Amino acid sequence: MNPARRDTVPRPPAIGVDGTPASSFAIEDCPLEAADSQATELAALLQTAQTLTATLHVPAVLEAIADQALALIGAQRCAVFELDPLDARLKARAARGMPPSQAFWPTRLGPGAAGSAAVRPQVIFSPDVESQPLPMDDEPGPEAGATRREVVREPGYRAILGAPLASRETVLGAVCLYWDQPHAYDAREVRLLTSLAQYAAIAIENARLYADIAEQRREAELLAEITRDLASSLDLPVVLRKIIEYAKECCGSDMAFIAPYDRVRQVATIVASVGTRTDVYIGVGIRPGTGIGGKVLETRQPFVTSDYLNDPRLSHDYHPLAEQEGFVANMAVPLLRDGEILGVLWVVNRSPRPFTARHQAVVTKLADQAAIAIDHSRLYREASDQAQRMRVVAELGRVLVSTLDESRVMELVVTQAHETLGMLDIAIWLQEAAGGLLRLVAGRGQFSGPLIQRAEPMDPDEGVVGRALAERRPVWTSDVLQDSRIRLRSASRRWIEEIGGRAILAVPLIREHVLGALVAYRPTGARFADHEVEYLSVFANQVAAALENARLYDESQRARADLQGKNAELDTFVYSVSHDLKAPLVTIQGMAGLLLEEYRSQLPEEAARYLGRIQANAQQMEQLILDLLALSRIGREARAATAVSLADVVDDVVADLAGPIRERAIQLVRGELPTIWGVRTQVEQVMGNLVGNAVKYLGDTSQGWVEVGAVDRGAFVECSIRDNGIGIDPAYHERIFEVFQRLKDVEVEGTGVGLAIVKRIVQASGGRIWVESAKGQGATFHFTWPKGPASEVQT
Numbered sequence: 001m002n003p004a005r006r007d008t009v010p011r012p013p014a015i016g017v018d019g020t021p022a023s024s025f026a027i028e029d030c031p032l033e034a035a036d037s038q039a040t041e042l043a044a045l046l047q048t049a050q051t052l053t054a055t056l057h058v059p060a061v062l063e064a065i066a067d068q069a070l071a072l073i074g075a076q077r078c079a080v081f082e083l084d085p086l087d088a089r090l091k092a093r094a095a096r097g098m099p100p101s102q103a104f105w106p107t108r109l110g111p112g113a114a115g116s117a118a119v120r121p122q123v124i125f126s127p128d129v130e131s132q133p134l135p136m137d138d139e140p141g142p143e144a145g146a147t148r149r150e151v152v153r154e155p156g157y158r159a160i161l162g163a164p165l166a167s168r169e170t171v172l173g174a175v176c177l178y179w180d181q182p183h184a185y186d187a188r189e190v191r192l193l194t195s196l197a198q199y200a201a202i203a204i205e206n207a208r209l210y211a212d213i214a215e216q217r218r219e220a221e222l223l224a225e226i227t228r229d230l231a232s233s234l235d236l237p238v239v240l241r242k243i244i245e246y247a248k249e250c251c252g253s254d255m256a257f258i259a260p261y262d263r264v265r266q267v268a269t270i271v272a273s274v275g276t277r278t279d280v281y282i283g284v285g286i287r288p289g290t291g292i293g294g295k296v297l298e299t300r301q302p303f304v305t306s307d308y309l310n311d312p313r314l315s316h317d318y319h320p321l322a323e324q325e326g327f328v329a330n331m332a333v334p335l336l337r338d339g340e341i342l343g344v345l346w347v348v349n350r351s352p353r354p355f356t357a358r359h360q361a362v363v364t365k366l367a368d369q370a371a372i373a374i375d376h377s378r379l380y381r382e383a384s385d386q387a388q389r390m391r392v393v394a395e396l397g398r399v400l401v402s403t404l405d406e407s408r409v410m411e412l413v414v415t416q417a418h419e420t421l422g423m424l425d426i427a428i429w430l431q432e433a434a435g436g437l438l439r440l441v442a443g444r445g446q447f448s449g450p451l452i453q454r455a456e457p458m459d460p461d462e463g464v465v466g467r468a469l470a471e472r473r474p475v476w477t478s479d480v481l482q483d484s485r486i487r488l489r490s491a492s493r494r495w496i497e498e499i500g501g502r503a504i505l506a507v508p509l510i511r512e513h514v515l516g517a518l519v520a521y522r523p524t525g526a527r528f529a530d531h532e533v534e535y536l537s538v539f540a541n542q543v544a545a546a547l548e549n550a551r552l553y554d555e556s557q558r559a560r561a562d563l564q565g566k567n568a569e570l571d572t573f574v575y576s577v578s579h580d581l582k583a584p585l586v587t588i589q590g591m592a593g594l595l596l597e598e599y600r601s602q603l604p605e606e607a608a609r610y611l612g613r614i615q616a617n618a619q620q621m622e623q624l625i626l627d628l629l630a631l632s633r634i635g636r637e638a639r640a641a642t643a644v645s646l647a648d649v650v651d652d653v654v655a656d657l658a659g660p661i662r663e664r665a666i667q668l669v670r671g672e673l674p675t676i677w678g679v680r681t682q683v684e685q686v687m688g689n690l691v692g693n694a695v696k697y698l699g700d701t702s703q704g705w706v707e708v709g710a711v712d713r714g715a716f717v718e719c720s721i722r723d724n725g726i727g728i729d730p731a732y733h734e735r736i737f738e739v740f741q742r743l744k745d746v747e748v749e750g751t752g753v754g755l756a757i758v759k760r761i762v763q764a765s766g767g768r769i770w771v772e773s774a775k776g777q778g779a780t781f782h783f784t785w786p787k788g789p790a791s792e793v794q795t
């Protein structure tokens with residue numbers, strides 16, 4: 001601004017006490033000294049302007065105003081006041097020539113030189129306060145009892161000149177000059193003070209603007225710093241602590257707190273505080289609706305109060321803590337992320353110094369950062385929890401597969417689920433049979449433990465379990481006794497009341513049948529998170545599979561034992577019948593032979609033929625009985641296994657078949673055959689039957705051949721007997737191994753027991769047998785047989 005121009009502007013009106021028309025105080029009435037040279041005045045003002053704008057620090061500007069006022073006008077004392085917008089009081093920031101007890105005394109707007117100059121806002125003066133008193137207040141000062149009126153009566157305040165520091169419409173403060181003696185003002189002094197005040201106001205505004213910009217820059221830097229910290233740290237407590245330190249710094253508050261919110265437990269827990277005298281706040285849980293934090297949890301809106309303890313909108317839940325720490329002004333903002341509330345951040349003052357919109361904006365930004373940090377850490381935790389859970393599930397799967405004992409399965413499951421789900425209370429309820437009662441069979445935890453003793457069987461449609469089974473999906477409630485969806489008999493209600501833990505989640509165990517439910521318990525009122533329901537469902541799937549396996553295994557074991565018993569019985573029966581049949585058969589054969597030998601000549605031709613038929617059939621029957629005896633003996637084989645040369649066995653078999661082989665000119669090829677492990681007579685039976693059948697079922701070809709070979713199959717040998725005979729329709733590939741099953745393709749002797757014997761022997765050795773063939777295409781029988789004793793066959 002150009003001071004020269006300022007000089008040409010009409011002099012600002014000066015007014016006297018209480019705005020009375022200028023009489024004895026008015027400038028006009030003062031004897032004016034001859035004007036100094038304008039050049040000197042301008043130079044002085046220029047100097048003032050330069051000094052005032054040399055700094056951008058508000059306190060320094062105020063100090064400079066005091067110095068410049070004294071230098072320009074030459075009073076003995078000076079005080080510069082700043083208007084504090086928060087309490088509308090004038091606070092002396094700089095003083096010259098007076099004791100601090102008098103200078104730094106907050107002044108209301110209105111009384112006193114500063115108060116009246118600022119409120120009007122105009123220059124006010126009194127050339128002699130004894131004859132022309134200024135409006136003074138009678139409030140005692142902050143120190144000893146003196147009032148301002150009394151202070152002004154003391155030496156040093158005889159003449160007073162006050163000017164407002166105002167910029168446009170805004171009053172920023174006032175500057176006052178005091179003389180020891182009555183002082184007649186001249187126009188020059190008023191002019192100088194007015195100009196000074198104008199420069200001063202501009203300088204203060206500039207400095208404030210600068211401070212504002214610096215603060216904004218600092219905020220921006222802080223936010224950038226936090227963002228950087230956030231990106232580089234996954235340590236949530238560290239990040240949250242930093243955030244509240246920043247919040248405290250940005251608002252210049254005395255304290256700050258932060259509490260992440262647990263949606264499941266519905267409580268925000270204070271995890272960090274700064275500026276407090278104690279750390280008793282750590283771990284304090286804030287429920288929605290309680291105190292200022294609870295208000296924010298409930299409304300998701302920031303809440304500001306300048307008097308926490310007396311604010312009628314707030315509950316008194318935390319008053320003891322707040323009183324101890326001296327909470328006065330308090331601002332709480334929500335930590336929001338995608339509309340979800342993740343926590344609360346507070347800044348608190350021990351004085352009524354309120355929080356401004358500006359503070360709220362900064363703290364909201366910080367709260368956003370905190371929400372991001374919490375969300376990230378939650379995601380990270382969830383991901384690692386998930387990975388951990390999957391590891392557990394996989395491990396559980398592995399263990400469960402190896403266990404076929406139902407009660408062991410259940411113990412494993414409840415223990416694992418309890419430990420890996422953060423000590424979640426876990427139990428298993430099983431249904432006795434389709435539509436049967438539900439029984440608690442295993443449990444781990446605070447509620448499930450006692451439940452095992454106390455829980456009574458429930459109806460199939462009763463309780464959370466009944467509901468989950470009916471809906472065939474997970475069902476949960478935070479209080480089973482209050483939930484209208486859930487049916488409970490009064491007897492069941494009684495023991496549930498006794499145990500507590502009425503927040504219940506039930507996940508049905510379903511495979512082909514409904515087996516029961518995997519159940520989690522929590523203290524009444526608590527909730528279950530989606531990921532818990534999901535995880536327990538995965539668990540439940542595994543449990544259901546394991547339970548079903550255990551049951552199937554149980555059933556198959558029972559069936560096997562049953563079958564073994566029946567087979568043994570049958571073998572004994574077959575053995576005794578065959579045995580008993582043998583004696584009468586021998587008699588029939590003997591008698592028929594005797595008749596033929598001794599009465600041959602006396603018998604008519606036809607009778608002799610009949611006797612021949614009797615003999616042939618008796619022989620056939622004898623073979624049958626021998627075969628049946630062999631079959632029944634396999635289960636009771638008592639002879640020890642040894643190493644058996646397959647080549648020797650085949651050679652013996654071929655030697656026995658030498659007759660038909662030669663007669664029909666059958667080509668017999670034996671490959672390299674190894675040594676195997678078994679009972680030699682059994683191996684002979686197998687080879688005898690298979691090679692015998694190959695020769696027997698060649699049909700009427702004149703170029704029949706049979707080939708015996710073997711390949712190594714690790715612990716086993718796979719033996720193959722191949723022929724180019726009549727072959728077998730694939731429809732009968734299974735059937736031919738059953739007792740008495742014969743195909744009617746050719747008229748060849750046989751009992752239909754041979755392959756049944758072979759199959760039983762092969763299976764008893766641990767091997768298997770099958771056939772590859774088509775009608776008219778020859779047949780290849782394969783069987784596997786262990787190379788060594790059972791202990792070496794484990795691979």
Ligand code: ADP
Nearest residue numbers: 693694697736742743750751752753754755779
């Ligand atoms: P059997 O030879 O006493 O009739 P088996 O149990 O040894 O009884 O054989 C059952 C049936 O399998 C035979 O009746 C025959 O129809 C068929 N069979 C067995 N081996 C062969 C083969 N190598 N070629 C064609 N058919 C065969």
